Amino acid sequence: MTTKQKAIKIYEQLKKLYPDSECTLYHDGDPWKLLVMARLSAQCTDARVNIVSKTLFEEIPDVYAMAEAPQERVEELVKSCGLYRTKAKSLREMSQQLIDNFDGKVPDDYDSLMSLSGVGSKIANLILGDVFGKGGIVADTHCIRITNRLGLVKSTNQTIVERTLSPIVPKEVQSDFCHMIVDFGRDVCTARNPRCHECPMKENKLCKGN
Numbered sequence: 001m002t003t004k005q006k007a008i009k010i011y012e013q014l015k016k017l018y019p020d021s022e023c024t025l026y027h028d029g030d031p032w033k034l035l036v037m038a039r040l041s042a043q044c045t046d047a048r049v050n051i052v053s054k055t056l057f058e059e060i061p062d063v064y065a066m067a068e069a070p071q072e073r074v075e076e077l078v079k080s081c082g083l084y085r086t087k088a089k090s091l092r093e094m095s096q097q098l099i100d101n102f103d104g105k106v107p108d109d110y111d112s113l114m115s116l117s118g119v120g121s122k123i124a125n126l127i128l129g130d131v132f133g134k135g136g137i138v139a140d141t142h143c144i145r146i147t148n149r150l151g152l153v154k155s156t157n158q159t160i161v162e163r164t165l166s167p168i169v170p171k172e173v174q175s176d177f178c179h180m181i182v183d184f185g186r187d188v189c190t191a192r193n194p195r196c197h198e199c200p201m202k203e204n205k206l207c208k209g210n
């Protein structure tokens, strides 16, 4: 079995486990909101980001309001997400860049997204996949750990994981694949004490167990 065939089999197993898996950041389909929430999620839980964003978007509902918002006020609003000074600064800068360079809209190509303040490949791929349906591997901590355990990847380097998975996971399911991997990493293939004894990957000979 090639790695590509294996990746597809893994995808099929994940789909059985998590047929309704979706992004755990609640963004109402608004690309700018997802961009903001993804930036806030660095070293913070999605649950915390969802709580903080609710209040944030009530007061600062769009790209124009964010670009004009005082730094101190944004800091206060995002404080509980951690790294709040840096995050507030990049949210304001990124919003101003969107207004100056992209007519206030979130661009739909990788290089333009990567030109925005605070945006790295993880966020760019999340936006490309979830908002624009163009696919994108979001190599977060769950994705890196699990794809290594499953033998799809042999590196913990985020860029290498993205580049390795990108050609073997079909583009149209990349976004879905990454969301399901997060669910799988939270309740079966956990960082510590993975539940190998009841894992369908082991049962279907796609993983030897950890």
Ligand code: SF4
Residues within 6 Å of the ligand: 149, 150, 188, 189, 190, 194, 195, 196, 197, 199, 200, 201, 202, 207, 208, 209, 210
């Ligand atoms: S068998 Fe264990 S290590 Fe392998 S994917 Fe399942 S839970 Fe993770």
